[in-house]
Amino acid sequence: MKKNIAGQIPDKSNTHNSGRVNPADEQTLDDLINGCREQDIHSQERLYKQFYGYAMSVALTYGQSKADAVEVVNDSFMKVFKNIHTFKTSEPFKPWFRKIVVHTAIDRARANKKFQKEVQVEDFLPQAPVDIEAELNARQIYKLLDELPDLLRFVFNMYEIEGYSHREISDQLDIAESSSRTYLTRAKAQLRKLYQSTFMDEQ
Structure with a gap:
């Protein structure tokens, strides 16, 4: 869940x-x-x-x-x-x-056309799921959100924080539902990398 x-x-x-x-x-x-x-x-x-x-x-x-x-x-x-x-x-x-x-x-x-971007073919390739919550707590996620590109940040916020479904995100951001899932996976992957470079280096 x-x-x-x-x-x-x-x-x-x-x-x-x-x-x-x-x-x-x-x-x-x-x-x-x-x-x-x-x-x-x-x-x-x-x-x-x-x-x-x-x-x-x-x-x-x-x-x-x-x-x-x-x-x-x-x-x-x-x-x-x-x-x-x-x-x-x-x-x-x-x-x-x-x-x-x-x-x-x-x-x-x-x-402001923040979501206009050239979508690459690899954006739609299958990717392994990333369980970001297993590694990051809410405060750490919040600190790193500003580092994400606009589209990834919006999708992550809407799905993980606001509780929107991928269909609702698709309608709100005018993107494909499959793209919403892909961007969420990419957002979690980037947050994990940012976590490793930010918090792991502090330890």
């Missing part, structure tokens, strides 16, 4: 609150959401501050730079405020919000 590591990955941003909801804030989250539905600027500002750090920690796994991640986060909040009426208060807010951030990162990457 595939292990989802989303909950294990640490917050990569220390600029704002990490997005963890303490008991006091949790009591007022519904009020903030209702305020945002009424387009109350103070509610929007407070929701932004409360979840900025969490959004950055998600966006940074998809952006090449902090500047890219900031734009993804700001665009995500604009979508949240525009579509807050579709959120069901009977459901957790974070998963709904996280999905918006991830989709925004994907849309931005596609608009």
Whole structure:
């Protein structure tokens, strides 16, 4: 069974609150959401501050730079405020919000044509499976993700962290389903090599 590591990955941003909801804030989250539905600027500002750090920690796994991640986060909040009426208060807010951030990162990457590449014949040759989780923990994977090419990083994030299926990744990134599987294998193989050159040398 595939292990989802989303909950294990640490917050990569220390600029704002990490997005963890303490008991006091949790009591007022519904009020903030209702305020945002009424387009109350103070509610929007407070929701932004409360979840900025969490959004950055998600966006940074998809952006090449902090500047890219900031734009993804700001665009995500604009979508949240525009579509807050579709959120069901009977459901957790974070998963709904996280999905918006991830989709925004994907849309931005596609608009910037980050996924345009010449596909080589060997990309589709059978490859041995790589059990990356047997060698790397979530913190180590997170540290190495920035070293992956954009397409490999997105496929790895979407499959291993967000829990997307290869069919869903195929639809989102406009690639063949077989390519998604190949890129995931390549991403794991590159992470293993990066691990050996980065962490093994430190021992």
